[in-house]
Amino acid sequence: MWQWFLRLGSPKLFYTLTGRYMPWLAAVTVILLVTGLVWGLAFTPPDYQMGENYRIAYIHVPTATLAMGCYAMMACFSAGFLIWKIKIADMIAKSCAPIGATITAVALATGSLWGIPTWGTWWIWDARLTSTLIMLFLYVGIIALRSAFESVDDGARACAVLSLVGVVNLPIIKYSVEWWNTLHQGASNLSLSDTAANPPEVWLPAFFVGFGILGFFLIALILRTRNEILVRERRSQWVSELITGHNTEAGNA
Amino acid sequence: MPEFQFQSFAEFLAMGGHAVYVWSSYAFFAAVIAFNLIQPALAKRKIMRQQRARLAREAGRIQSPEN
Numbered sequence: 001m002w003q004w005f006l007r008l009g010s011p012k013l014f015y016t017l018t019g020r021y022m023p024w025l026a027a028v029t030v031i032l033l034v035t036g037l038v039w040g041l042a043f044t045p046p047d048y049q050m051g052e053n054y055r056i057a058y059i060h061v062p063t064a065t066l067a068m069g070c071y072a073m074m075a076c077f078s079a080g081f082l083i084w085k086i087k088i089a090d091m092i093a094k095s096c097a098p099i100g101a102t103i104t105a106v107a108l109a110t111g112s113l114w115g116i117p118t119w120g121t122w123w124i125w126d127a128r129l130t131s132t133l134i135m136l137f138l139y140v141g142i143i144a145l146r147s148a149f150e151s152v153d154d155g156a157r158a159c160a161v162l163s164l165v166g167v168v169n170l171p172i173i174k175y176s177v178e179w180w181n182t183l184h185q186g187a188s189n190l191s192l193s194d195t196a197a198n199p200p201e202v203w204l205p206a207f208f209v210g211f212g213i214l215g216f217f218l219i220a221l222i223l224r225t226r227n228e229i230l231v232r233e234r235r236s237q238w239v240s241e242l243i244t245g246h247n248t249e250a251g252n253a
Numbered sequence: 254m255p256e257f258q259f260q261s262f263a264e265f266l267a268m269g270g271h272a273v274y275v276w277s278s279y280a281f282f283a284a285v286i287a288f289n290l291i292q293p294a295l296a297k298r299k300i301m302r303q304q305r306a307r308l309a310r311e312a313g314r315i316q317s318p319e320n
Binding site: 037039041042043044045046051052053055056059060063098099102103105106109110113114116117201216219220223224226227230231234239240243244 | 255256257258259265268269270271274275277278279281282285286288289290293294296297300301304305307308
């Protein structure tokens with residue numbers, strides 16, 4: 001098991017395997033996203049108070065969840081890099097930051113757009129909104145911090161430490177709606193019963209979108225990590241062969 | 254089986270008066286997804302071009318003393 005894990009940490013194997021399975025991942029992702037979004041936009045009944053505006057939630061909830069999941073993942077790989085000095089862990093952590101930042105921006109923007117007609121304001125300094133904004137600043141700060149270092153190793157270490165410090169923000173986002181009186185609503189209670197406030201016909205499309213967005217995240221992460229591998233391993237034999245095209249064994253370019 | 258919830262396609266686009274909020278949310282989401290796929294694809298082309306140029310340069314340097 002440990003042997004297998006270490007082998008997966010080899011940039012060459014990562015590059016080969018992700019190249020091989022990318023088409024499958026892309027196909028599943030497209031199916032999930034298209035199904036979920038069309039379903040949520042047109043085939044779920046309107047909300048009795050919010051009307052059609054609640055359809056924004058089919059993007060807002062999955063993107064907000066992914067934004068936090070992405071941060072947790074970035075922190076795990078940062079810890080992996082600091083503890084075991086695994087090169088590819090840092091490459092993955094680096095790739096997480098821009099995706100997380102843009103997805104957090106979507107969660108905030110869709111929340112604002114939903115809030116204008118529902119709350120009567122696009123922004124309020126409530127705990128949930130403020131802590132999510134801090135997460136966006138953390139992502140942006142981590143990207144900026146890395147670009148401030150000449151040495152790849154120094155930048156990697158500094159970013160890993162900042163990522164880990166920022167983890168304290170995650171439980172604050174998650175529990176903000178319970179710890180404080182927020183304008184933001186609490187977590188939805190999902191139930192399989194038809195009489196519940198949120199019946200399956202309303203939240204099931206959100207699961208399709210959720211897994212679709214997870215697929216998109218993995219694709220975007222793999223694309224960025226593969227680029228990072230090409231740059232950092234450029235002196236190695238297999239990357240040279242890949243670039244000059246003498247050997248097509250290491251996955252399709 | 255889920256049913257289409259709108260009387261017409263025009264009503265679907267109108268989103269019960271919330272068209273601005275709903276469609277700009279979906280548009281921004283689509284733009285961010287596109288950015289996260291296109292940007293790494295463009296970056297890869299640039300990396301390949303640069304590395305190919307570097308390899309060609311280094312090959313030239315190795316051969317040059319013989320000439």
